[in-house]
Amino acid sequence: MLRIVKERLHQKYRTLDYPRKDPTLSSRYLGRPVLESVHCGTCHACYAACPTGALLPAPGSEDRTPILDMGSCTFCGACRRVCPNKAFVFTGEHRMASFLREGLIVAPGTVPEAQELPEKCRMFRRSLKLRQVSAGGCNACEADCNVLGTLVYDLGRFGIDFVASPRHADALLVTGPVSDNMRRALLDTWQAMPEPRLVIAVGSCAVSGGLFGDSAQCHGGVASVLPVDMFIPGCPPNPWTILDGLLALQGVQSPQR
Amino acid sequence: MNTPLRFSYTNAVAFSDIPVVAGEELAAIVRGLLDDDWRLLALFGVPDNDEEDAAGLCCVLAHDVSGALTALRTNALRTYLALTPTCPQAHLFEREVFEQWGIVPEGHPWCKRVRRIPDAAEAAIHSKVKDKAVQETQRILRPFRFYRVGGEEVHEVAVGPVHAGVIEPGHFRFQCYGENVLHLEIALGYQHRGVEQMLVSGPAHRCLPLLECTAGDTSVGHATTHCVLLERLAGVTIPPRAQLVRRIGLELERLANHTGDLGAIGGDTGFLPTSSWNGRIRGDFLNLTAAVCGNRFGRGLVVPGGVAYDLSPNECHDMAARLRAAGRDVCGSVDVMLHAPSVLERCHGVGALDAACARNLGMVGVAARACGLELDARATAPLSALPCQPPRCEHTGDVLARVLVRNHELRDSLQMVEDDLANLAVLPENDLRAAGSTPAVGSLPPGKLAVAQVEGWRGEICHVAITDADGHFLVYKVVDPSFHNWPGLAVALRGNQISDFPLCNKSFNLSYCGHDL
Numbered sequence: 001m002l003r004i005v006k007e008r009l010h011q012k013y014r015t016l017d018y019p020r021k022d023p024t025l026s027s028r029y030l031g032r033p034v035l036e037s038v039h040c041g042t043c044h045a046c047y048a049a050c051p052t053g054a055l056l057p058a059p060g061s062e063d064r065t066p067i068l069d070m071g072s073c074t075f076c077g078a079c080r081r082v083c084p085n086k087a088f089v090f091t092g093e094h095r096m097a098s099f100l101r102e103g104l105i106v107a108p109g110t111v112p113e114a115q116e117l118p119e120k121c122r123m124f125r126r127s128l129k130l131r132q133v134s135a136g137g138c139n140a141c142e143a144d145c146n147v148l149g150t151l152v153y154d155l156g157r158f159g160i161d162f163v164a165s166p167r168h169a170d171a172l173l174v175t176g177p178v179s180d181n182m183r184r185a186l187l188d189t190w191q192a193m194p195e196p197r198l199v200i201a202v203g204s205c206a207v208s209g210g211l212f213g214d215s216a217q218c219h220g221g222v223a224s225v226l227p228v229d230m231f232i233p234g235c236p237p238n239p240w241t242i243l244d245g246l247l248a249l250q251g252v253q254s255p256q257r
Numbered sequence: 258m259n260t261p262l263r264f265s266y267t268n269a270v271a272f273s274d275i276p277v278v279a280g281e282e283l284a285a286i287v288r289g290l291l292d293d294d295w296r297l298l299a300l301f302g303v304p305d306n307d308e309e310d311a312a313g314l315c316c317v318l319a320h321d322v323s324g325a326l327t328a329l330r331t332n333a334l335r336t337y338l339a340l341t342p343t344c345p346q347a348h349l350f351e352r353e354v355f356e357q358w359g360i361v362p363e364g365h366p367w368c369k370r371v372r373r374i375p376d377a378a379e380a381a382i383h384s385k386v387k388d389k390a391v392q393e394t395q396r397i398l399r400p401f402r403f404y405r406v407g408g409e410e411v412h413e414v415a416v417g418p419v420h421a422g423v424i425e426p427g428h429f430r431f432q433c434y435g436e437n438v439l440h441l442e443i444a445l446g447y448q449h450r451g452v453e454q455m456l457v458s459g460p461a462h463r464c465l466p467l468l469e470c471t472a473g474d475t476s477v478g479h480a481t482t483h484c485v486l487l488e489r490l491a492g493v494t495i496p497p498r499a500q501l502v503r504r505i506g507l508e509l510e511r512l513a514n515h516t517g518d519l520g521a522i523g524g525d526t527g528f529l530p531t532s533s534w535n536g537r538i539r540g541d542f543l544n545l546t547a548a549v550c551g552n553r554f555g556r557g558l559v560v561p562g563g564v565a566y567d568l569s570p571n572e573c574h575d576m577a578a579r580l581r582a583a584g585r586d587v588c589g590s591v592d593v594m595l596h597a598p599s600v601l602e603r604c605h606g607v608g609a610l611d612a613a614c615a616r617n618l619g620m621v622g623v624a625a626r627a628c629g630l631e632l633d634a635r636a637t638a639p640l641s642a643l644p645c646q647p648p649r650c651e652h653t654g655d656v657l658a659r660v661l662v663r664n665h666e667l668r669d670s671l672q673m674v675e676d677d678l679a680n681l682a683v684l685p686e687n688d689l690r691a692a693g694s695t696p697a698v699g700s701l702p703p704g705k706l707a708v709a710q711v712e713g714w715r716g717e718i719c720h721v722a723i724t725d726a727d728g729h730f731l732v733y734k735v736v737d738p739s740f741h742n743w744p745g746l747a748v749a750l751r752g753n754q755i756s757d758f759p760l761c762n763k764s765f766n767l768s769y770c771g772h773d774l
Binding site: 004008011025027029050051074075134135136138149162176177179185211215217238 | 372373418419421422423426447448449455462463465466471473474476530534536537539540547550551552553554557566590592593769770
């Protein structure tokens with residue numbers, strides 16, 4: 001008993017006062033990308049290097065910087081490595097969640113717009129219970145959701161919890177590209193939830209299919225089978241990115257700054 | 258049979274040099290090799306050049322004491338004599354080959370699908386799989402039955418695929434007499450994403466990210482295995498600096514996961530202090546990985562030919578200080594748990610496996626070492642000449658043994674990373690990547706077979722690749738340690754209570770997606 005108390009004193013208080021204080025992330029962390037407008041000519045190095053096809057030609061001008069879809073991006077930095085014009089900059093900003101799929105598109109010179117809290121989210125401001133389903137997820141997104149329950153993040157203080165039964169859940173938090181073999185179980189879980197209910201897609205696989213976008217065994221993300229209310233990009237998203245997205249659903253802060 | 262081909266684990270061999278054996282004699286030859294201390298690494302189908310939808314078998318074995326490998330193959334066939342009755346470690350491999358190629362292992366006692374799920378009737382309609390052979394196999398395999406124990410007082414418990422916690426999906430079917438489990442059958446496949454099919458015809462830009470996602474908690478492990486395989490195929494040697502950074506990545510991954518697993522054991526034994534502390538400390542180790550490459554799971558750290566990130570001497574010192582602090586915290590946290598009689602009593606004797614059973618099932622990694630098998634790819638198939646601890650073994654094979662193995666390895670890894678950081682700080686600046694061609698994209702030497710074994714935190718990760726006449730992947734076989742160890746969990750639960758399952762499951766902590774691919 002004394003041993004436990006002594007160790008408890010050593011382990012200290014570790015919860016961060018988020019969102020009032022910002023977390024310290026690695027200086028090498030790749031967060032929200034910002035694109036410079038450059039003249040590319042015939043260079044297509046970034047298109048070839050991107051493993052998920054997250055880069056799309058800018059509408060109307062194919063020799064300019066492409067637009068980047070954060071929903072497919074794995075934040076591997078391959079585009080930044082190969083670009084001779086340094087058009088790609090990954091900032092240290094971890095806030096990337098969006099209520100709208102279009103909100104994940106990054107074009108040169110654009111700044112993220114503030115998004116209004118959708119009407120159906122308003123009733124979950126003080127209590128939001130989540131049922132998590134991994135539908136082909138690789139256990140990285142799952143691990144970074146799980147970690148929100150630990151001391152540092154302490155999800156419970158916001159009135160947000162992961163629950164065991166879909167009957168108790170307000171939101172379905174889905175990870176993974178929706179494998180063919182999990183499609184049915186995912187829909188069954190959704191059916192078992194009372195209305196009104198939300199769907200949260202966590203990670204590039206869930207948002208767009210990500211690396212598995214063209215796999216014959218996967219369905220290219222959650223939106224292909226269910227209506228999604230919140231998109232949280234990343235591969236996997238940093239836990240703070242996920243927490244920011246969940247708080248945004250409670251209207252605590254704008255999902256994008 | 259021709260003379261057996263014996264080669265060093267670091268070498269690639271010409272596929273045509275691998276002796277061809279008949280389907281009827283494969284089982285006897287493999288059994289003979291197993292009796293001589295060889296171990297089955299992989300058994301898989303190799304598409305036939307001449308005939309569409311036809312495949313032969315290829316079997317790779319390792320001799321851990323000498324570091325030698327051997328391989329056998331057959332010509333294209335439709336049936337062969339099953340290995341499983343005499344070599345139980347082949348059982349999932351044979352089911353997998355049957356599912357993928359429709360090759361029937363005659364005499365296999367439980368030949369059902371590995372990755373097509375029970376309620377596949379609906380899934381088959383939606384399935385985008387157009388391959389005739391696969392569809393035909395699915396038809397043959399239906400209906401999907403579970404092993405059943407008869408008797409009036411025997412009942413069945415079905416759990417999953419969606420579980421109560423934030424974990425991956427899988428289905429567990431228990432046959433119980435009262436609280437006692439007579440038999441457990443584990444049905445996986447829900448996470449099947451088609452990774453191996455997507456790798457065929459590589460190397461390509463997406464191969465490495467795909468393997469980093471094969472089992473997300475083992476990103477560095479699978480990425481290292483893939484890169485080592487490419488380097489062995491291309492005959493590239495990586496610089497010493499890259500070897501050190503790779504090992505730091507691998508050991509940090511082990512530290513983070515062992516910390517998390519020990520915390521989870523605390524949670525399941527009702528010992529909450531260690532459960533909550535370790536949850537936090539696991540994050541400290543992940544953040545150390547992020548300090549190297551920006552990603553908490555080490556994605557992007559390892560690249561073919563070397564590593565993508567370096568650490569300056571100052572960064573090494575800074576990381577060593579953070580490592581020591583996290584190391585002190587986790588050791589203190591785990592010590593408190595290992596002094597608690599309630600935890601020790603709960604773990605003692607639960608989910609026990611003996612060494613003979615573990616060897617028969619072909620188990621690897623932490624779970625095998627807990628049974629006394631001295632299997633650790635860091636010692637038997639080292640990636641570099643860096644010094645390394647001998648395998649940490651226990652002999653009781655129960656939950657407690659698996660806890661103790663993790664506890665010892667945790668402390669070894671702390672020491673290893675600290676030493677490696679110190680060595681990296683004084684190592685003269687040199688290249689991070691091998692000079693010359695990087696084999697990430699493009700073609701490799703044609704007609705070769707190479708094997709890479711890397712000790713991930715769960716156990717030995719094995720990748721085998723065969724290149725075609727153009728130097729692209731004809732076959733890319735991924736064997737996650739979970740593939741060997743899931744049957745071990747099922748057997749370990751026999752004779753235990755159903756309430757022991759969560760604890761046993763945590764003590765193995767196997768990957769679903771690493772198995773399902």
